Amino acid sequence: MAFRGPKVWLWRWRRNPLRRRADAVETWVLLAAWLLTVLAGVLAGLTTARTVEQDMARERVEWRPVVALLAEQAPGTAASGTASSDQVWAKVRWSARDGSTHTGQARVHPGSGVATPVTVWTDPQGRMVTEPATPSEARTRAGLVGGIAGACAASVPFVAGRALRRRLESRRIDQWGYEWARVGPLWGGRMRG
Structure with a gap:
């Protein structure tokens, strides 16, 4: 198990000479994915719940x-x-x-x-x-449908963010492998001499 030091808050945004451009891009992708996940889930859930409750209220009036x-x-x-x-x-x-x-x-x-x-x-x-559903049944149904719609809507940016982050990580590992292949033999030669 690797040693991990104390957790530093917002470490991804701190200046670091070893931080590469890919690290900064990953940081912003992660932040954007989380913001979009929360926004999409909340907006879709509230909009759907309101629509369902209004439809059921209309049914109580018309039926x-x-x-x-x-x-x-x-x-x-x-x-x-x-x-x-x-x-x-x-x-x-x-x-x-x-x-x-x-x-x-x-x-x-x-x-x-x-x-x-x-x-x-x-x-x-x-x-x-x-x-027609009673007002309390309508609120319950609207909450359930809104929750499901919110979860489904939130999953889209969440999954897209995870896929993009995985792609960035794969690219960073490939870049690290390329750099190691270029520098590794030089470094190894010094160790022998």
Whole structure:
């Protein structure tokens, strides 16, 4: 294990006669990559979260519950005290705001008869949609989606910075090998003489 002295803060920016141009370039690449990583992640995450939350707020305003009627007998047999997880899919019919009739599939209790009322949610065009998210559910979903979007956006400059840094390091090692090949034999000759 190599001996390492005390860690010096901002050592990459200090003047050093042994520091090469490649070292300075690597320093700035590293700084730029970290700044872009943080900026991209935060901006993408906040923008995405805000957009998702606004979309869900719009859904809460525009989507409306409508009473639909069963168009056919629901499969299964009616049982008292059935849980919502015991519901089955059945065909329902409802009227939109413009008076047009729509049909679709909704979850109902097994054995429900024809014309049994069922509440479904519809969009402004009368199409069936899921129940909109509550404000707290919307915040949670927006936070999760924003976090994922931020992480994905941050990974791009992070990976690009790592690749560029690896390329600079490879180039620096090649340069060091070239310099060693040029100076090494001269230095070795002095040691023998």
